[in-house]
Amino acid sequence: VGPQLVMPPGKRADGPSSGSVAKGLSPLYQDQLYQDPIPGDLSLALSASLSRAQDEELTSLSWLHESTDLLTSLGHSGLRSVSPLQDSQGYCESSSPSPSNSPKSSGISPGHGRKPPYSFSCLIFMAIEDAPAKRLPVKDIYGWILEHFPYFASAPTGWKNSVRHNLSLNKCFKKVDKDRSQSIGKGSLWSIDPEYRHNLIQALKKTPYQPCSPQLPTLSSPQQYHSRPLWSGSPLFRKNGGVILQVPQKVIQHGTRLRTEGLLPVIRPLPISPLGRTTGVRSERGRVRIPCSSLSRNDPPEECSSSSSSPHTTQPVCIQAQKIIRVVTEVKKEPRDFPLSTTMVASEQPIRRTNCTKVRLLKPGDTLPLKKRRAEKFPPSDNEDEEMKEAAGSLLHLAGVRASQSKTNQNTSKVQREAEKDSPD
């Protein structure tokens, strides 16, 4: 039985060669990019954000968030078209209200009807990262999720089981030996395994952004740019008081000129796949759907158009924004979508739960506890590669901590920790 691992969209556990990576924009996206030009202010704002990121050496994640927020602000009319699926808090409404036939579908699908777009892995990740000590007992993880996503307050308690299930099964999370002087009650402290932090960053980055504040400002009042950040607990959000970026009108006009002169690259299709499977909004059962790009092909247009009075076909604009963010982000920071080391870890999992639950393949070592088997199966490399450093830096930046100020114990490998745990002497 292989452990769960947060995999970036487009990646398969059987290695990069079988995935859908680096196959270029799909014809659909290229059509949209060419035939549905982005308003100048939108593309300019993105470009301005990119330039700022380059100037200030922002990490990829914060740049992404800022850019996303910016696009939210500028593309208000288009983004609003997504609103039928989302509420003002960025939560998602079921896109397929028909109940599942499965008797097991009675879990997190209450009448409340909205749930966060984040997977449990991302929720746990955010909770732990939001903790000053970067470690939390499961009870506090519950609390964080409840605090930030009230959806779960009225949800059946099965979600807690899912949280625990994720903590146990997802190798991105590891237990921290509890200081016996601490009296936190039962259970352990949970933290992020630095080895797999990048996976979580990837997952979080590619989780659909949920803007859709119904009170979004108009373009005529750029000083009011305000949008909800990726998650309200983000230090980035707190640091800026909720106002992420403001682009002066002059810059916008300049950018519009640049764009019309073909000097801005953001519309150019790039030879990478900009969209992962997590683009879009979650459906009733928490799956991620592509909200409007698919709707534009398969669903009635009114589901996307909403009540926008924009002369543009606003739906493609918001889709384009998300795509462009991914395009430029990946070009900027990620020549490889996924660190080789992590890909190796994933690709070395030939046995997945799906395949082995019915006929479990026992091997010599399967009698060991799961995490020991993992440690034996996936020995960590001794040296960190540059991308792990970058990923850690991204998270530190995201958490509002300068990388130079925080020396995490990334040098301590999981195997070492496990060994230490096993041999208390």
Add this chain to the structure above:
DNA sequence: AAAGACATAAACACGG
């Protein structure tokens, strides 16, 4: 269609 990711449910063990 197959494989993979993820959600959900449930059983069970363990310890406070």
Add this chain to the structure above:
DNA sequence: GCCGTGTTTATGTCTT
């Protein structure tokens, strides 16, 4: 004995 925690298994849904 109860409850919370942690692990594991099973299964369904959805995406790629």
